[in-house]
Amino acid sequence: MDxxxxxxxxxxxxxxxxxxxxxRGPMPASRRVLFTVVAxxxxxxxxxxxxxxxxxxxxVWFVFAAVxxxxxxxxxxSRLVEAKLxxxxxxxxxxxxxxxxxxxxxxxxxRVLFGHxxxxxxxxxxxxxxxxxxxxxxxPGTVWIIxxxxxxxxxxxxxVLSISTRRRGRSLGQMARDELGRFGGVAALIAVFVIMIIIxxxxxxxxVNALAESPWGVFSIAMTIxxxxxxxxxxxxxxxxxxxxxTVIGVALLLLAIVSGGWxxxxxxxxxxxxxxxxxxxxxxxxxxxxxxxxxxWLLLAPRDYLSTFMKVxxxxxxxxxxxxxxxxxxxxAVSTFASSGDGPVFAGALFPFLFITIACGALSGFxxxxxxxxxxxxxxxxxxxxxxxxxxxLTESFVxxxxxxxAVIIDQHLYFAMNAPAGVTGGTPETAAEYVNxxxxxxxxxxxxxxxxxxxxxxxxxxxxxxxxxxxxxxGMSQVLSSVFGGSGLAAFWYHFAIMFEALFILxxxxxxxxxxxxxxxxSLGNIGGPLRKFRDPSxxxxxxxxxxxxxxxxxxxxxxxxxxxxxxxxxxxxxxxIANQLLAAIALTVVTVVVVKKQLYRWVWxxxxxxxxxxxxxxxxSYQKIFSSEPRIGYWAQxxxxxxxxxxxxxxxxxxxxxxxxxxxxxxxAIQGTLSIIFAVLVVVVVAVAAVVIxxxxxxxxxxxxxxxxxxSRIFAPRGMIPxxxxxxVQALWDARERERATTGAGS
Amino acid sequence: xxxRRALAALVRAGRAVHWYTTTLLGDHDYARYxxxxxxxxxxxxxxxxxxxxxxxHAEQDAHPGARCC
Numbered sequence: 001m002d003x004x005x006x007x008x009x010x011x012x013x014x015x016x017x018x019x020x021x022x023x024r025g026p027m028p029a030s031r032r033v034l035f036t037v038v039a040x041x042x043x044x045x046x047x048x049x050x051x052x053x054x055x056x057x058x059x060v061w062f063v064f065a066a067v068x069x070x071x072x073x074x075x076x077x078s079r080l081v082e083a084k085l086x087x088x089x090x091x092x093x094x095x096x097x098x099x100x101x102x103x104x105x106x107x108x109x110x111r112v113l114f115g116h117x118x119x120x121x122x123x124x125x126x127x128x129x130x131x132x133x134x135x136x137x138x139x140p141g142t143v144w145i146i147x148x149x150x151x152x153x154x155x156x157x158x159x160v161l162s163i164s165t166r167r168r169g170r171s172l173g174q175m176a177r178d179e180l181g182r183f184g185g186v187a188a189l190i191a192v193f194v195i196m197i198i199i200x201x202x203x204x205x206x207x208v209n210a211l212a213e214s215p216w217g218v219f220s221i222a223m224t225i226x227x228x229x230x231x232x233x234x235x236x237x238x239x240x241x242x243x244x245x246x247t248v249i250g251v252a253l254l255l256l257a258i259v260s261g262g263w264x265x266x267x268x269x270x271x272x273x274x275x276x277x278x279x280x281x282x283x284x285x286x287x288x289x290x291x292x293x294x295x296x297x298w299l300l301l302a303p304r305d306y307l308s309t310f311m312k313v314x315x316x317x318x319x320x321x322x323x324x325x326x327x328x329x330x331x332x333x334a335v336s337t338f339a340s341s342g343d344g345p346v347f348a349g350a351l352f353p354f355l356f357i358t359i360a361c362g363a364l365s366g367f368x369x370x371x372x373x374x375x376x377x378x379x380x381x382x383x384x385x386x387x388x389x390x391x392x393x394x395l396t397e398s399f400v401x402x403x404x405x406x407x408a409v410i411i412d413q414h415l416y417f418a419m420n421a422p423a424g425v426t427g428g429t430p431e432t433a434a435e436y437v438n439x440x441x442x443x444x445x446x447x448x449x450x451x452x453x454x455x456x457x458x459x460x461x462x463x464x465x466x467x468x469x470x471x472x473x474x475x476x477g478m479s480q481v482l483s484s485v486f487g488g489s490g491l492a493a494f495w496y497h498f499a500i501m502f503e504a505l506f507i508l509x510x511x512x513x514x515x516x517x518x519x520x521x522x523x524x525s526l527g528n529i530g531g532p533l534r535k536f537r538d539p540s541x542x543x544x545x546x547x548x549x550x551x552x553x554x555x556x557x558x559x560x561x562x563x564x565x566x567x568x569x570x571x572x573x574x575x576x577x578x579x580i581a582n583q584l585l586a587a588i589a590l591t592v593v594t595v596v597v598v599k600k601q602l603y604r605w606v607w608x609x610x611x612x613x614x615x616x617x618x619x620x621x622x623x624s625y626q627k628i629f630s631s632e633p634r635i636g637y638w639a640q641x642x643x644x645x646x647x648x649x650x651x652x653x654x655x656x657x658x659x660x661x662x663x664x665x666x667x668x669x670x671x672a673i674q675g676t677l678s679i680i681f682a683v684l685v686v687v688v689v690a691v692a693a694v695v696i697x698x699x700x701x702x703x704x705x706x707x708x709x710x711x712x713x714x715s716r717i718f719a720p721r722g723m724i725p726x727x728x729x730x731x732v733q734a735l736w737d738a739r740e741r742e743r744a745t746t747g748a749g750s
Numbered sequence: 751x752x753x754r755r756a757l758a759a760l761v762r763a764g765r766a767v768h769w770y771t772t773t774l775l776g777d778h779d780y781a782r783y784x785x786x787x788x789x790x791x792x793x794x795x796x797x798x799x800x801x802x803x804x805x806x807h808a809e810q811d812a813h814p815g816a817r818c819c
Contacts, residue, residue: 102783102787103783103806104809104813109773111770112770116774123817236804237800241777241779241780241799241800241802243772243775244777297807297810298804301810302807305817306775310771367816371815371816374816375816509817513814513816514816519814540812
């Protein structure tokens with residue numbers, strides 16, 4: 001250790017060992033060398049990614065650029081945020097220590113809590129968004145995923161976690177009400193609810209698109225339900241508490257389900273039973289969401305969650321190792337022509353603002369603020385650990401998004417567009433799709449229908465044309481990477497369905513947990529209206545639970561059905577709405593954070609949350625504006641609406657991609673709903689931000705306002721500041737361990 | 751000698767992974783709860799492991815946690 005480092009031990013009770021260690025001093029020379037090396041490697045990697053053109057770019061450079069940036073950002077920027085805004089004090093007890101009940105409040109080992117928090121924030125979003133964004137080339141997506149996370153997403157997660165920790169782990173909705181007042185709070189609550197509905201619907205749409213007409217996929221996913229039920233019963237009645245044991249059994253059954261899916265899909269009865277149309281699948285999903293919402297947690301939700309956590313961590317590690325070993329070459333251009341023209345088939349609109357809407361999770365995800373408030377703060381051992389957990393877990397998620405982007409840019413670009421362009425333009429067959437993508441002016445030799453067919457065959461699917469939604473493309477890229485490392489082309493079909501299963505599992509976990517959460521939000525809100533509705537507040541009132549579940553499922557189910565049957569292709573009309581919703585939630589979270597910072601008069605550093613907030617507002621408001629007011633039918637919902645209405649009024653029976661009067665009516669109806677939703681989202685967020693602005697002005701005039709932080713309570717436990725304990729912290733830990741041993745022996749003697 | 755050291759490192763790594771996965775999934779939660787009860791309410795019966803998990807799940811039933819997209 002450097003001789004100039006000053007160490008101070010902090011005690012809150014003379015009878016206890018120190019509860020915290022403060023270390024001050026310049027960075028040791030060895031560390032300076034290390035960070036210099038990391039910075040140089042990062043700079044080289046970024047230059048390769050940004051400047052080299054053509055086939056020479058290897059995907060490994062993306063990994064280096066990302067990891068080096070994360071290391072530097074974590075060591076320097078997150079420390080700045082900590083020192084200037086968060087100012088954690090480890091001699092202060094966290095809610096977990098203060099209200100420890102060994103259930104929802106309990107001090108949890110920082111490494112374990114990191115795993116919990118990461119598993120809760122990471123879902124299908126960071127996997128799907130980057131795949132869709134790959135239509136603009138690899139560079140814009142990579143830059144936004146990494147820079148957006150470091151300056152925006154990770155800052156949001158970290159700060160929300162910190163302020164919630166100082167408020168007994170209150171939820172974002174409660175904090176919005178506390179800090180913004182009743183009106184702003186109600187607007188925030190409604191916004192959270194509506195946003196949740198659209199997010200569930202769009203994720204469900206991704207699953208439907210991945211599983212429709214795929215008996216292999218449907219069979220494997222369907223099998224996860226009996227597997228989860230078995231695990232639930234096993235844990236409840238046979239061997240309570242043996243969670244990892246049952247998870248290992250569950251994962252083994254899951255792998256068996258994937259393998260046997262291939263056999264089932266070969267048989268006639270398998271094809272008859274498990275080939276489902278998108279509409280049928282949508283109905284099944286809605287039924288599943290309802291069942292998951294009303295069934296007890298132990299039976300379905302908890303075991304699924306174990307499986308999903310296990311798969312999440314496992315697959316991400318597997319993919320990272322695969323990319324590093326396979327070192328695939330990038331096929332996509334750095335910046336495609338669709339970035340500026342805005343007429344790409346995957347989603348409409350130019351790079352600004354729609355790239356930042358499409359890659360929502362992975363760079364900045366508002367949904368995380370619901371996890372970072374409420375759940376994780378109640379488990380935090382020490383305030384300073386919010387940095388590795390809040391900031392650190394988001395960096396990890398951003399890394400997952402970078403890997404998802406890699407899987408999309410290493411596959412043949414003609415194939416990429418054949419998979420991701422809606423059926424309305426590809427025509428749905430290999431012949432028409434080949435003709436369509438060869439006309440896009442992509443680099444590389446044109447694709448033949450035979451090549452598209454062979455690609456589908458190689459992964460054990462009937463067709464891969466217009467399998468929109470991102471999940472099939474990611475699975476295709478993943479199977480390419482993983483089969484080149486493990487098992488060769490013979491296992492390509494297994495890896496494809498493995499990846500599909502992994503994404504579907506994520507999404508179903510979000511769908512069932514989300515339906516439940518939304519159901520509770522609805523019943524709480526109804527109960528708060530009072531009168532005869534007060535009964536809804538009682539969570540054990542089954543009728544109320546059923547009613548609220550039905551309402552929630554009908555809301556997202558209707559949007560899902562609308563997307564599934566949309567003649568324009570559901571993903572490219574609905575995904576922007578999903579992205580906007582998520583980014584608006586981030587705006588609400590960052591607004592709450594900014595208000596807290598202003599109330600505490602930390603004016604000099606208010607830019608830390610304010611810069612991502614302003615950027616996010618510019619992006620989402622521009623996108624909302626274009627979605628509502630653009631006269632270009634491809635972009636504006638209402639322009640599309642009017643175009644179809646005019647066509648109908650003129651007596652046309654077909655118009656654009658709509659080939660029947662019913663299809664035209666569907667477009668007219670869908671665009672009206674989507675346009676209305678865009679308006680609702682934007683208005684709610686404008687209300688929240690306006691209320692916040694009033695509070696900020698009032699606070700600045702008054703010279704700061706009180707916040708709702710809990711009073712300080714001295715801590716009586718010890719834990720290291722960060723992930724890795726320092727030498728001085730190990731010494732203190734040894735004191736606590738010795739004390740524990742002594743108590744154990746005297747306890748046994750008495 | 752170095753083989754033995756490598757083996758010892760491997761065993762340590764295996765133990766660490768085992769500790770991490772079991773703790774992450776919740777195998778030790780009940781033991782933690784028993785220790786908690788013994789510390790905070792000495793002399794009270796913490797109840798069986800099955801009862802502990804029933805209560806945990808009932809709690810989750812009443813207070814759902816969100817999962818992200």
